[in-house]
Amino acid sequence: MTIKIYSHPTSPAGRAVFMLTEILNLKYEFIEVSVMAGDTRKPEYLEKNPNHTIPMIEDDGYILIDSHAILTYLVEKYGAKQAQLYPKDLQLRSTVLQRLFFEASTISAAFLSIFLEIAMNNGPGPNAAQLEKSNDVYNILDKYLSKSKFVAADHLTIADLACISTISTMANVSPIDAKYEKLTAWYKSLSNEEWFKKGNLPGLTAISQYLKSVMEKNSKA
Structure with a gap:
């Protein structure tokens, strides 16, 4: 059966999953779900996902939520030829997981704060505290990238997909300072990949x- 992906093109978390499907050449059925329109609060959606979040996948009756969990699942089940995306080596895998947790707890939180400031609080842009937080995120990633070519290893992993989807969005409202040379080079390199152009760029x-x-x-208000 074809995997169903419930998400929205603008969702950074959803775009991380879309990029992975491009890398794995994985066919899927896309079902557009809008948080802003209240789709995730509808009874039929809540029955499948009480967390009322996106993305969500449905794979032959199996339902899984949270983009980070989805990324690991898809590589484990469908990525035998790209197993390096989620390495078997304990230490490498643990580093990938740490970067995924960092994305969930810190990068996404920083962007969500900015998004709410603009979309809900009528802010003309991120405030000083939010700019400071986003720059702290950039600084940390730059340090990670000073130790390896990609955020978790010397090769691409699902941690890069999770991070670039949110970083590429946040950079539009809180630009990356050129002093973060490693981060800037990483961003430029990934943005030239076909899977980025197809899976991330349209929604971005x-x-x-x-x-x-x-x-x-x-x-102007």
Whole structure:
């Protein structure tokens, strides 16, 4: 059976999953779900996902939520030829997991704070504290990347997909300072990949345009 992916093109978490499907050449059925429109609060969705979040996948009756869990699942089940994306080596895998947890607890939290400031609080952009937090995120990632070519290893892993989906979004409203040379080079390298262009860029463009228009509107209010 074809995997069903419930998400929205603008969701950074969803785009991490879409990038992985491009790398794995995995066919799927896309079901668009909008948090802003209240789709995740509908009874039929809550029955499958009480967390009322996206993305969610349905694989032959098996339902899984949280992009990080989904990334590991898809590689384990469908990525035999790309097993390095989620290494078997204990220490490498543990580093990948740590970076995934960092993305969930710190990177995503930093971007969500900025998004809510703009979309819900009518802010003209991130405030000083949010800019400081995003720059702290950039600084940490730059340090990670000074030790390896990618965020968790010297080769691409699912941690890179999770991080780049959110970082590429946040950078539109809190630009990455050129002093973060390793981070800048990593971003540029990944953005040239076909899986980035197909799995991330369309939704990234859409949310960037949305945030820009809201910021302009808020600045005139």
